[in-house]
Amino acid sequence: MKNTINPIDRDQFFNYFFIGNHKEANDYNIFYAETIEGFKKFAISPYFWFITNNMEMRTKVLSDNIEHFTPFTKEEWLDSDTDFFINLFHPDDRFYLMGAFEFSAKMIYMMEEDQKKNIRFNFYGRMIDRNNNYRWILLQSPLQYRNENKEIESSLVVIYDLAHFHIINKPLLSIMDFSNHEIQYFKHIEHNIQQIEIEKPAITKREKEILKLMAMGLNTPEIASSLFISYHTVENHKRNLRQKTHTKTSSELIAFTMTHSLLLL
Numbered sequence: 001m002k003n004t005i006n007p008i009d010r011d012q013f014f015n016y017f018f019i020g021n022h023k024e025a026n027d028y029n030i031f032y033a034e035t036i037e038g039f040k041k042f043a044i045s046p047y048f049w050f051i052t053n054n055m056e057m058r059t060k061v062l063s064d065n066i067e068h069f070t071p072f073t074k075e076e077w078l079d080s081d082t083d084f085f086i087n088l089f090h091p092d093d094r095f096y097l098m099g100a101f102e103f104s105a106k107m108i109y110m111m112e113e114d115q116k117k118n119i120r121f122n123f124y125g126r127m128i129d130r131n132n133n134y135r136w137i138l139l140q141s142p143l144q145y146r147n148e149n150k151e152i153e154s155s156l157v158v159i160y161d162l163a164h165f166h167i168i169n170k171p172l173l174s175i176m177d178f179s180n181h182e183i184q185y186f187k188h189i190e191h192n193i194q195q196i197e198i199e200k201p202a203i204t205k206r207e208k209e210i211l212k213l214m215a216m217g218l219n220t221p222e223i224a225s226s227l228f229i230s231y232h233t234v235e236n237h238k239r240n241l242r243q244k245t246h247t248k249t250s251s252e253l254i255a256f257t258m259t260h261s262l263l264l265l
Contacts (some may be wrong), residue, residue: 005103007095019055032156035143051159061136090134100173101253122174201244
């Protein structure tokens with residue numbers, strides 16, 4: 001039987017994540033600082049981030065560049081509520097995304113601590129940009145602060161702009177399990193989000209090495225030097241990888257690699 005995720009409405013979303021504890025909030029800046037700094041090394045595209053406080057269901061801290069990605073100012077974002085965030089998404093995506101957020105939170109809650117370290121959730125949707133047009137984004141929450149009851153008290157959210165990527169068959173949610181090198185995809189189908197299988201291209205050991213170095217930001221001469229191969233050999237491998245993934249540029253290739261977890265193959 002295929003897994004399904006049902007869309008939920010705003011009240012269901014709010015009631016699930018809202019803690020309602022009015023104790024003094026922790027200093028989330030310190031808790032998330034190292035992870036935020038790491039975004040610079042592994043970003044696959046332009047991005048912004050923000051930190052939520054689930055005791056109030058509001059955005060409390062955010063990156064300085066946030067005004068470049070949405071039509072709202074940093075002041076409008078600061079202390080914004082659930083409705084503000086959800087309404088940034090295309091009307092056709094909102095309820096499915098809320099359902100996917102709840103689904104992932106419940107899944108994490110049931111896991112042992114060791115399992116949680118190996119799981120990464122990727123959410124995809126259409127978010128409004130600064131020109132009031134919808135474009136595709138990738139949303140991740142790489143770290144959450146949990147209280148003594150294992151409730152999510154705060155979340156760090158990073159959103160990558162995928163506007164300049166051509167990604168075929170965009171899913172709603174992908175779940176990456178680094179412990180067994182598996183990945184599941186979920187997509188909108190009628191009124192459900194059903195698991196689908198996406199065929200991954202067969203890549204060689206050398207191609208995987210090159211993809212890894214590309215994801216780290218190395219250019220062709222640097223990759224050639226690192227692997228002790230020629231410039232032209234690296235370019236040939238890149239061309240073959242683009243053909244296998246049906247991508248046109250290195251940026252699209254990296255996006256495809258991250259989205260489809262090719263480095264785990």
